[in-house]
Amino acid sequence: MSVDKLPTVSAPPPPLLGIATADPQVVEAADEAGLDLAVIEDDGELDATLLAARLAVRTRRIGLLPVASTTATEPFLVSVAIATLDFVSQGRAGWVAEVAASREDAAAHVTWEVPADLIGDAREHVEAVRRLWDSWEDGAEIRDAATDRFIDRERLHHINYAGRYLSVRGPSITPRPPQGQPVVAVRDPALGAGADVLLTRDAGRPAPGLLHLVEIDAPGDTVPGAADGLLLRAGDPDAVAALAALRGAAPPPPAATLRERLGLPPAVNRYTKVPAP
Amino acid sequence: MSAPRKQIRLAAHFPGVNNTTVWSDPAAGSHIDFGSFERFARTAERAKLDFFFLAEGLSLREHAGHLHDLDVVGRPDAMTLLAGLSAVTEHLGLAATLTTTYHEPHELARQLATLDRLSGGRAAWNLVTSTDAVSGANFRRGAHVAYDDRYARATAALTHAENYWREHPLPQGRPVILQAGDSDDGREFAARHADAVFTRHGSLQEGRAFSADLKGRLARYGRAPGELLILPGATFVLGDTDAEAHERAEVVRRQQVSGGTAIVFAEQLWNRDLSSYDPDGPLPDVEPVEGEITIAPGSIPARMFSGRRHETVAQLRTLAEAEGGLSLRDVMVRTRSRHSFVGSPETVAAEIDRAVQADACDGFILVPHITPGGLDELADQVIPLLQERGSFRADYAPGATLRQTLGLA
Numbered sequence: 226m227s228v229d230k231l232p233t234v235s236a237p238p239p240p241l242l243g244i245a246t247a248d249p250q251v252v253e254a255a256d257e258a259g260l261d262l263a264v265i266e267d268d269g270e271l272d273a274t275l276l277a278a279r280l281a282v283r284t285r286r287i288g289l290l291p292v293a294s295t296t297a298t299e300p301f302l303v304s305v306a307i308a309t310l311d312f313v314s315q316g317r318a319g320w321v322a323e324v325a326a327s328r329e330d331a332a333a334h335v336t337w338e339v340p341a342d343l344i345g346d347a348r349e350h351v352e353a354v355r356r357l358w359d360s361w362e363d364g365a366e367i368r369d370a371a372t373d374r375f376i377d378r379e380r381l382h383h384i385n386y387a388g389r390y391l392s393v394r395g396p397s398i399t400p401r402p403p404q405g406q407p408v409v410a411v412r413d414p415a416l417g418a419g420a421d422v423l424l425t426r427d428a429g430r431p432a433p434g435l436l437h438l439v440e441i442d443a444p445g446d447t448v449p450g451a452a453d454g455l456l457l458r459a460g461d462p463d464a465v466a467a468l469a470a471l472r473g474a475a476p477p478p479p480a481a482t483l484r485e486r487l488g489l490p491p492a493v494n495r496y497t498k499v500p501a502p
Numbered sequence: 503m504s505a506p507r508k509q510i511r512l513a514a515h516f517p518g519v520n521n522t523t524v525w526s527d528p529a530a531g532s533h534i535d536f537g538s539f540e541r542f543a544r545t546a547e548r549a550k551l552d553f554f555f556l557a558e559g560l561s562l563r564e565h566a567g568h569l570h571d572l573d574v575v576g577r578p579d580a581m582t583l584l585a586g587l588s589a590v591t592e593h594l595g596l597a598a599t600l601t602t603t604y605h606e607p608h609e610l611a612r613q614l615a616t617l618d619r620l621s622g623g624r625a626a627w628n629l630v631t632s633t634d635a636v637s638g639a640n641f642r643r644g645a646h647v648a649y650d651d652r653y654a655r656a657t658a659a660l661t662h663a664e665n666y667w668r669e670h671p672l673p674q675g676r677p678v679i680l681q682a683g684d685s686d687d688g689r690e691f692a693a694r695h696a697d698a699v700f701t702r703h704g705s706l707q708e709g710r711a712f713s714a715d716l717k718g719r720l721a722r723y724g725r726a727p728g729e730l731l732i733l734p735g736a737t738f739v740l741g742d743t744d745a746e747a748h749e750r751a752e753v754v755r756r757q758q759v760s761g762g763t764a765i766v767f768a769e770q771l772w773n774r775d776l777s778s779y780d781p782d783g784p785l786p787d788v789e790p791v792e793g794e795i796t797i798a799p800g801s802i803p804a805r806m807f808s809g810r811r812h813e814t815v816a817q818l819r820t821l822a823e824a825e826g827g828l829s830l831r832d833v834m835v836r837t838r839s840r841h842s843f844v845g846s847p848e849t850v851a852a853e854i855d856r857a858v859q860a861d862a863c864d865g866f867i868l869v870p871h872i873t874p875g876g877l878d879e880l881a882d883q884v885i886p887l888l889q890e891r892g893s894f895r896a897d898y899a900p901g902a903t904l905r906q907t908l909g910l911a
Contacts, residue, residue, distance in 0.1 A: 270615075270616075270670065271616045271619060271620075272581075272609075272612055272613045272616040274582060274585075275581060275582060275585035275613060275616045275617060275620060276585070276616065276620065278582045278583070278585035278586040279585045279586060279588055279589045279620050281586060282536075282586050282589035282590060283589050297606075297608075297609075298606075298609065299604070299606070299640075299641055299642055301560070301640040301641060302579070302605070302609075305578070305579040305582075306579045306581070306582045308578075308579070309578040309579040309582040309583055310582055312534060312535065312536055312578060313536045313578075313582065313583065313586040315536075334606070334608040334609075335606050335608070336606060336607070336643070337642045337643050361576070366575070366576070368525055368526070370526045372762070373526075373572050373760040373761060373762035373763065374571045374572060374762070375525055375571060375572060375573060375574055375575055376569070376571045376575045376576075377571070378568055378569040378571045381562070381569055381575075391642050392639075392644070393639075393640055393641075394561075394639035394640055395640065396562060396569075398559060398560060398561065398562060398576065398577055399534070399576060399577065399578055399579065400534055400576045
């Protein structure tokens with residue numbers, strides 16, 4: 226087959242469109258408008274994960290990524306909270322893993338010794354959260370009346386994570402969530418290795434292996450060609466409508482989970498033994 | 503004109519991760535899908551109950567060195583789940599059990615404030631302390647705090663929360679505080695701080711003694727008896743007639759104590775490996791082992807038998823023999839499974855009302871054994887009878903907070 230017989234490369238799919246807000250009405254408008262995802266910001270008042278859970282019931286399609294600190298939280302509790310959000314939203318959950326602005330800020334709110342290396346602590350936190358999501362294999366709940374067993378305990382795993390700054394034994398108290406691995410987003414490229422999505426204000430920053438959403442302040446802000454999508458810091462439902470208009474008339478594809486909507490591959494469970502061929 | 507009847511307070515406990523919850527029944531559904539929780543909460547609200555209740559466990563149960571696999575395993579994060587339920591309910595209180603041993607005071611205060619806002623003043627906190635070291639291994643600080651310090655930490659956490667709630671005013675002012683500790687420290691903490699106590703003292707006689715003890719402690723904190731509600735946990739089995747209910751209860755008890763569960767119960771008592779015994783055979787012919795708890799560390803029943811294992815085993819042997827040679831499982835069904843209320847709807851309504859009117863308690867936290875439909879019969883058959891008696895609300899007051907619904911505000 227000669228080169229000129231190759232099929233034409235189709236136009237790139239419309240970029241991913243999201244908003245970042247702490248306003249529930251804006252999130253509901255964004256869901257109506259067909260945007261792909263909403264980052265639920267921490268406004269200093271409401272707990273963003275709890276707000277996301279309420280919105281999970283009040284929305285139908287949009288992905289919900291609450292901001293939760295790595296520095297001031299227990300990985301075990303973040304893991305079960307985001308897994309629960311994934312159950313409540315039927316596979317639309319994510320998490321923006323955010324490092325505290327300073328050690329002092331975080332230390333004022335927790336009773337453990339906050340390490341000086343906030344990035345190192347955050348890397349370990351994200352790793353422990355992800356392992357806990359895998360600590361139950363799919364199908365671990367067997368309800369086998371013949372042997373009186375509710376679970377197959379061979380398919381649950383102590384993660385025995387021991388880092389420099391924190392350790393977690395596991396398994397999780399919450400079964401593996403619908404997406405297997407909810408979507409992890411970060412704003413600090415230093416945490417990119419553990420994440421699926423990078424959110425930055427800098428359009429030019431390369432993000433190998435990560436989806437890259439550029440944060441903008443107005444729907445008309447320049448669309449950077451290299452980015453995978455836009456994240457609007459939205460003030461109101463009008464701005465949401467203007468952002469949705471960038472997609473043109475095409476309706477968003479119906480997607481079952483946030484991972485699918487973002488084009489991420491199905492999550493592989495690190496603890497599942499591959500059967501012998 | 504006669505005095506108005508004392509009003510019954512009723513809550514619904516979502517079925518938990520012990521053998522009370524029957525997962526082997528064909529009617530048993532998911533313990534993790536949001537739909538199960540939504541259905542259960544909607545039934546509770548249809549029945550005009552006071553609140554929906556979730557327990558907590560921050561590690562999976564272990565027995566004989568393995569994850570315990572015979573009961574329901576796995577649960578959602580309580581606060582995240584309740585925030586979701588705030589969107590499908592309007593009046594029902596939303597109560598989470600949260601231990602001050604492993605949750606951080608600041609996050610607790612903020613999450614409870616968030617739930618109170620999202621629900622329009624329907625948040626409740628069952629404040630507990632933890633004693634198990636297994637959960638500690640899941641947390642940054644590692645091993646759990648010392649047993650004797652647990653109420654000091656609880657008090658510090660509550661004080662922090664109350665300060666936070668004053669600075670960030672909530673619809674309820676303060677979420678409803680429940681407390682479940684039964685030690686002297688626990689009772690004193692409840693008398694000083696709690697709005698309601700979740701207790702296991704459910705019988706008329708025990709309940710009156712417990713209630714009198716607890717309410718007697720209130721005066722020293724300047725509180726009136728009506729400011730602390732006593733709410734025992736209560737299971738129930740209904741039938742068209744009392745006889746039918748008792749037949750059904752017998753079936754449920756055997757579902758709750760499977761052969762495997764009977765062995766686990768025996769191991770908690772004997773404090774040794776009995777896995778080679780047949781649950782349908784006679785009681786194990788070996789003697790129990792006193793001293794360090796080896797087979798079920800962290801198990802409350804295993805600890806409760808300490809010091810009286812030989813005496814208890816002897817009693818069980820006498821029972822088995824007197825009843826014509828009961829099997830191990832039969833004995834465990836008889837001694838380790840009972841239901842608080844068994845009878846026709848008329849009988850159960852009368853017993854619930856009698857306990858409350860006799861001041862054995864102020865109401866009950868109802869614990870169905872089937873998820874998510876275990877509340878349906880009670881909602882349809884018992885609640886209308888309590889309403890006819892004038893002992894239970896016909897409807898919620900519009901816009902009431904949980905504190906108002908419970909008559910605490």
